[in-house]
Amino acid sequence: MSAEDRFSMSAEKYLAKHNILIYFEDSIAQLLEHREENPKLNSIKFLSEYFNALRDGNHTMFREYSFVHVTSHNRASFVRLFWKCYRQIGKKGDLLSVNEYHSLLTLLCPDFPFEIVQKTARIILLDDAMDCLISFSDFIYAFQIQFYYEEFIEKVHDQYQSLIQTQRSPRDPVVVPSGTDDTSIHQNSHHPADGVNHTLQYFRAVFPLCDRSNYSTPPANSLKEILFNVPRVSFYGFLMAMAKSESINDHIGRLPTKSELLEGADSELTTPTIRLKNVSSKDFNTRTYKLVTTHTLSKERQDIRCAWNPPSLKEKKTQRRKIHLWKKIDETALRSATTEFATQFSCSEFQNLDQMWQAFKEGVTSLIDTHIPSKMSSSKHTHPWVNTQTRRLSRRKARAYRRANTTKNLKDCMGTL
Amino acid sequence: MADKRKPNSADDRPQESDRQFLERSNVGSCMKDVLGKIIANRPEDPIAFMADYFDSLEEQTSLVARARQLIIMTHHSRPVFDINVRMAYETLQKSKCSKKLHGVNGTVYNELIRALCRDFPTLVINRLLRRIECLDFEAVTYDVFKSGVFTCCVLEDYLRLVEYLFNSLDFTKTGKCDKAVCDAVLEQLKTSLASNKTDARKIVESGYNLGPDGLFHVLDKAMKRDTHVSTAFTLEMFTAECCEAFIAKVKDARDQRSAIKVKKLR
Numbered sequence: 001m002s003a004e005d006r007f008s009m010s011a012e013k014y015l016a017k018h019n020i021l022i023y024f025e026d027s028i029a030q031l032l033e034h035r036e037e038n039p040k041l042n043s044i045k046f047l048s049e050y051f052n053a054l055r056d057g058n059h060t061m062f063r064e065y066s067f068v069h070v071t072s073h074n075r076a077s078f079v080r081l082f083w084k085c086y087r088q089i090g091k092k093g094d095l096l097s098v099n100e101y102h103s104l105l106t107l108l109c110p111d112f113p114f115e116i117v118q119k120t121a122r123i124i125l126l127d128d129a130m131d132c133l134i135s136f137s138d139f140i141y142a143f144q145i146q147f148y149y150e151e152f153i154e155k156v157h158d159q160y161q162s163l164i165q166t167q168r169s170p171r172d173p174v175v176v177p178s179g180t181d182d183t184s185i186h187q188n189s190h191h192p193a194d195g196v197n198h199t200l201q202y203f204r205a206v207f208p209l210c211d212r213s214n215y216s217t218p219p220a221n222s223l224k225e226i227l228f229n230v231p232r233v234s235f236y237g238f239l240m241a242m243a244k245s246e247s248i249n250d251h252i253g254r255l256p257t258k259s260e261l262l263e264g265a266d267s268e269l270t271t272p273t274i275r276l277k278n279v280s281s282k283d284f285n286t287r288t289y290k291l292v293t294t295h296t297l298s299k300e301r302q303d304i305r306c307a308w309n310p311p312s313l314k315e316k317k318t319q320r321r322k323i324h325l326w327k328k329i330d331e332t333a334l335r336s337a338t339t340e341f342a343t344q345f346s347c348s349e350f351q352n353l354d355q356m357w358q359a360f361k362e363g364v365t366s367l368i369d370t371h372i373p374s375k376m377s378s379s380k381h382t383h384p385w386v387n388t389q390t391r392r393l394s395r396r397k398a399r400a401y402r403r404a405n406t407t408k409n410l411k412d413c414m415g416t417l
Numbered sequence: 418m419a420d421k422r423k424p425n426s427a428d429d430r431p432q433e434s435d436r437q438f439l440e441r442s443n444v445g446s447c448m449k450d451v452l453g454k455i456i457a458n459r460p461e462d463p464i465a466f467m468a469d470y471f472d473s474l475e476e477q478t479s480l481v482a483r484a485r486q487l488i489i490m491t492h493h494s495r496p497v498f499d500i501n502v503r504m505a506y507e508t509l510q511k512s513k514c515s516k517k518l519h520g521v522n523g524t525v526y527n528e529l530i531r532a533l534c535r536d537f538p539t540l541v542i543n544r545l546l547r548r549i550e551c552l553d554f555e556a557v558t559y560d561v562f563k564s565g566v567f568t569c570c571v572l573e574d575y576l577r578l579v580e581y582l583f584n585s586l587d588f589t590k591t592g593k594c595d596k597a598v599c600d601a602v603l604e605q606l607k608t609s610l611a612s613n614k615t616d617a618r619k620i621v622e623s624g625y626n627l628g629p630d631g632l633f634h635v636l637d638k639a640m641k642r643d644t645h646v647s648t649a650f651t652l653e654m655f656t657a658e659c660c661e662a663f664i665a666k667v668k669d670a671r672d673q674r675s676a677i678k679v680k681k682l683r
Contacts, residue, residue, distance in 0.1 A: 015456070035435075047447070047471045050471075055464050
C-alpha cells in the first residue's frame with residue numbers, strides 16, 4: 001500500500017485494515033483475565049508486553065482458535081510458531097500422519113479444528129489416500145497456504161468447479177487432452193478428466209479475486225508464474241504449486257526458504273525475516289519457562305489460600321514443602337542444561353508415549369532439582385498474618401495463663417483477664 | 418498493626434469490578450490516547466507503534482527521548498507534524514533549568530537535535546550543529562525549536578535521497594563512483610541550490626536542471642570530456658559534499674537571533 005492510500009482512507013477503514021480494534025479488545029480481555037489470577041498486575045507493563053509479543057509474533061501461543069484465526073498476522077504468526085516448536089521433527093526426518101499433525105497443533109492451540117489439517121493433507125497428497133505419512137517440510141508449507149489463504153482458496157475452489165462444469169457441458173467444444181500431457185502432470189488423481197485445460201482461462205477467473213481487502217490473497221504475479229508454466233492444472237496441483245512457490249512464501253514473510261527450513265540450532269536461530277528479526281527460539285524458551293513458573297506459583301498461591309481457610313486454624317504440624325528460589329537461578333547454566341537435555345531428548349528413541357513422557361518428566365524434574373536453588377518451608381505452622389509483635393503478645397498471654405493456673409492467685413487471674 | 422496493613426493489600430479486594438480496575442489503572446485513557454495518536458499519525462506498522470508507545474509509558478524514559486518519539490511519529494510533510502512538534506516542545510518545557518525554573522534551554526535543545534541526528538555521519542552532524550546549535554544557557558523559543566527540528570527531519574530525507582542517488586550513479590556496484598560523474602552531478606546540484614531568488618522561474622529552472630533530462634545532459638558532457646580513469650568517490654565523500662550544499666542553505670540560527678537583538682536595541 002502506498003503512503004497516499006494510508007492517509008486518504010477513512011479512520012475506520014485504516015483501523016479495520018490493520019485489525020487494530022480486534023487487538024485492542026483482545027488486549028483488554030487478556031488484561032482482565034490475567035487480573036483474576038494476579039491482582040497486583042501492572043496493567044501498563046502488561047499492555048507493553050502484550051503489544052511487544054504481538055509485534056514479534058509470539059502472541060498466538062496457547063490461544064484459542066478463534067483468536068488465532070481472526071487476523072492474517074495471527075495466522076502467519078501461528079504458522080511460524082508451529083515451525084519453531086516442531087522443527088526438531090523435521091530435522092530428524094520423521095514422517096507423521098494427519099492425526100499426529102493435528103495433535104501437535106492442538107498442543108499449541110487447544111481447539112484447533114481437524115478440518116484444516118485434513119485439507120492440508122489433501123493438498124499434499126493431491127486429494128488421494130488420506131492415511132499417508134507426510135514429511136514436515138511438505139506439511140508446513142501446505143499448511144501455511146491452507147491456513148493463511150483459507151478464504152481465497154475457498155473462492156478459487158468455487159471458480160474451479162464452475163470452470164470444470166463449463167468444460168464438461170456438451171455445448172462447449174470438447175478439448176480432448178492428449179495422453180502424455182495428462183499423465184505428466186496428473187498422475188495421482190482418481191479422475192483422469194480432472195483438471196483445467198486452459199490455465200489462461202483459469203487465471204482470468206482467479207485474477208479478479210486477488211488483492212481484495214477483506215481477506216488476504218497471494219500476489220497475482222506469483223500466480224501468473226505458476227499458471228503460465230504449465231499447460232493444464234488440477235485444483236490441488238495448483239495449491240501444491242502455491243505451497244512450493246518461494247515468492248508466495250516471501251510474500252507472507254514468516255517462514256524461511258525450504259533450504260533453510262531445518263537449519264539452525266535451537267538456541268541461536270538466525271531468523272531471516274525482517275519483521276521478526278529480534279525473535280528467536282530463546283523467547284520461546286523463556287515463554288514456556290515462564291509458563292512453568294506461573295503454574296507452580298499459582299499452585300503455591302493455592303496452598304496459601306488453603307492456609308487462609310478457618311478450618312486449618314487448629315491443625316497438626318504442616319507438611320514441609322520445598323520452595324524454589326526462582327530469583328536466584330543461574331540462568332546461563334540452566335539454559336545450557338536445558339538445551340543439552342532438549343538435544344539429548346530429541347535424539348533418543350522411545351517405544352511408546354508413556355515411556356517418552358516418563359523420560360521427559362524425569363529430565364525436567366532433575367533439571368529443576370539440580371539447577372534451581374531451593375529451601376524447605378519451616379515445619380512450624382505459621383499464619384501469614386502473624387508477625388513478631390502478635391507472636392510476642394500471644395506468648396505473653398500464654399505465659400500469664402500458665403502462671404494463673406499454677407499460682408491460683410487472684411491477682412494473677414485478674415491479670416489474665 | 419498487622420490488621421491495619423491488611424485491607425491495603427490487593428488480595429483483599431476481589432469485589433472490585435472490572436470497570437473499576439480499568440479506571441483505577443488508567444487503561445481507558447491510555448487506550449484513548451494511543452488510538453487518537455494512531456488515527457492522527459497513521460503509522461505504517463501500527464502494531465509496532467503501539468508496542469513502542471506502551472514501552473515508553475512503562476519505562477519512564479527521559480524527556481528528550483519522549484520528545485524525539487513524538488517528533489518521529491509521523492513524516493514532516495503531514496499536517497499532524499506541527500502538532501507533534503508543539504507537543505514535543507511542551508514536553509520539553511517540563512525540564513528543569515535551575516532550581517525553580519522550568520523551560521527549554523539550549524542544553525535540552527541540543528540534546529534533542531543530537532538525538533534526532535544520531536544516525537547521520539558525524540561530519541554532517543558537526544556541520545549542522547554549527548549552524549543550528551544554541552548556547553547552553555539560552556532560552557529556546559518555539560520558532561527556533563521548530564525550525565531546528567524541521568531541518569533535522571528534512572535533512573534525514575535528504576540523506577536518504579543522496580544515498581539513493583549515489584547508488585544509481587554507482588552503476589558498477591563496487592561502492593565507488595567515477596569522480597568525473599560525481600563532480601558533474603554535484604556541480605549541477607550546487608548551482609541549482611545556490612540560486613537564492615524567490616523568483617518562480619528560477620525555481621522551475623533549477624528543478625528542470627535536476628530532472629532526468631538536465632542530469633543526462635550534464636553527465637553526457639562529463640563523460641565526453643574525460644575518458645581516462647580518475648580517482649573514485651566513496652559514499653561518505655559524496656554524502657559530505659551533498660550535505661555541504663544543503664547545510665549552506667540552512668540559515669544560521671545565531672546570526673538570525675543576533676539580528677533580531679540588534680533590531681530590538683534600536
